[in-house]
Amino acid sequence: MAKNAAREARSVRELEAGEIQWIAEGAQVLGAGGGGSAHQGALALRRQMRLGARVTVADGAELPDDALGTVISGMGAPTVGIERLASTGRWRGLVDGVRAVAGRVDFLAIAEIGGGNAITPLVAGAETGLPVVDADAMGRAFPELQMNVYSMGGIVPSPLLLCDGKGVVAALEGVPNAFTAERYARALTWAMGGSAGKAQAVLTGADVRRLGIAGTLTLAEEIGRAMDEARRHKRSTVEAIVDVVPTGRHLFEGKIVDVLRRTAAGFARGLITVAGLGANAGEHIEIEFQNEYLIARRDDGTVLLTVPDLIVLVEQGSGLALGSEAVRYGLRIDVVGLPAAYEVKTPRALGVVGPRAFGYDVEFRALPGDLLGRSRRAAS
Numbered sequence: 001m002a003k004n005a006a007r008e009a010r011s012v013r014e015l016e017a018g019e020i021q022w023i024a025e026g027a028q029v030l031g032a033g034g035g036g037s038a039h040q041g042a043l044a045l046r047r048q049m050r051l052g053a054r055v056t057v058a059d060g061a062e063l064p065d066d067a068l069g070t071v072i073s074g075m076g077a078p079t080v081g082i083e084r085l086a087s088t089g090r091w092r093g094l095v096d097g098v099r100a101v102a103g104r105v106d107f108l109a110i111a112e113i114g115g116g117n118a119i120t121p122l123v124a125g126a127e128t129g130l131p132v133v134d135a136d137a138m139g140r141a142f143p144e145l146q147m148n149v150y151s152m153g154g155i156v157p158s159p160l161l162l163c164d165g166k167g168v169v170a171a172l173e174g175v176p177n178a179f180t181a182e183r184y185a186r187a188l189t190w191a192m193g194g195s196a197g198k199a200q201a202v203l204t205g206a207d208v209r210r211l212g213i214a215g216t217l218t219l220a221e222e223i224g225r226a227m228d229e230a231r232r233h234k235r236s237t238v239e240a241i242v243d244v245v246p247t248g249r250h251l252f253e254g255k256i257v258d259v260l261r262r263t264a265a266g267f268a269r270g271l272i273t274v275a276g277l278g279a280n281a282g283e284h285i286e287i288e289f290q291n292e293y294l295i296a297r298r299d300d301g302t303v304l305l306t307v308p309d310l311i312v313l314v315e316q317g318s319g320l321a322l323g324s325e326a327v328r329y330g331l332r333i334d335v336v337g338l339p340a341a342y343e344v345k346t347p348r349a350l351g352v353v354g355p356r357a358f359g360y361d362v363e364f365r366a367l368p369g370d371l372l373g374r375s376r377r378a379a380s
Contacts, residue, residue: 035115114141
């Protein structure tokens with residue numbers, strides 16, 4: 001596959017149902033355990049498309065500098081999100097709320113390309129008729145609101161609107177910074193039942209080009225397409241993932257022998273223990289998560305991988321990536337590591353999304369390369 005050719009500029013394109021499925025599978029990989037269920041979001045979106053909705057994707061390079069958009073995602077614990085389906089019209093109401101403050105909304109931006117939060121803006125686009133930009137703010141999923149390149153680049157997350165599953169909308173204006181926004185929004189999300197829809201900030205087209213991680217929606221589609229082809233040709237989907245992201249690594253093969261999981265303060269937190277199989281027989285690793293998988297360690301304490309690089313769990317039977325809400329005892333898995341996008345591996349970004357930001361007193365040792373296969377110069 002010509003991996004970079006598919007990322008060449010296409011100003012606006014309309015997605016088809018099959019492409020939605022590929023995006024969902026790829027987004028589940030890029031979620032690194034978080035972002036919610038991409039499969040659930042894809043089902044809702046494909047239903048809308050059968051009823052006549054159109055979903056369009058815009059190349060950020062083609063946006064006018066003064067175009068205005070807002071960042072769309074869900075918020076809360078994935079374990080709650082899979083049980084609470086979003087009401088029809090949720091996103092239209094949120095976008096209307098942003099429009100009331102900004103005067104207009106020309107496009108929708110993706111907060112995180114991981115899991116269901118890659119599909120959520122597409123659902124919002126189907127409801128509102130607005131294009132979704134082929135870029136995101138993380139190159140994966142992260143658990144907290146401030147952990148994105150727009151906030152790190154000085155975009156204040158105001159206005160910030162949240163909607164529960166029953167159509168109740170809460171609007172925050174004048175939020176001074178992303179850390180305050182996270183604190184307030186997390187408390188509101190918890191009060192809304194642990195899962196909410198979210199629209200935050202007003203971006204310009206120039207902001208997206210300056211700060212956004214371009215091409216990540218297409219990357220998700222490439223990964224999903226490669227996984228689909230691998231299954232049809234009886235190949236490993238792990239090999240397919242690494243074909244698209246060549247600096248990715250197969251880290252461990254094993255069976256899940258224990259899962260400790262709790263939902264607290266709006267997050268799914270826990271610990272997964274994996275007993276080695278095959279070349280890893282006799283070994284054990286532990287993976288900690290806060291919605292997303294944060295750190296993988298051997299039982300002797302040796303660190304295999306940490307955030308912001310991506311820890312991906314692929315279930316061997318289905319060949320699909322597992323969200324942290326779906327892991328359970330007895331599953332046989334492959335653990336794959338993928339390099340983070342360069343934008344979240346800068347010294348400044350590591351202060352917000354590196355291992356120490358999550359309380360781990362370890363150094364970040366990056367996998368080589370970039371998630372999108374760019375040179376550092378091309379990413380800057």
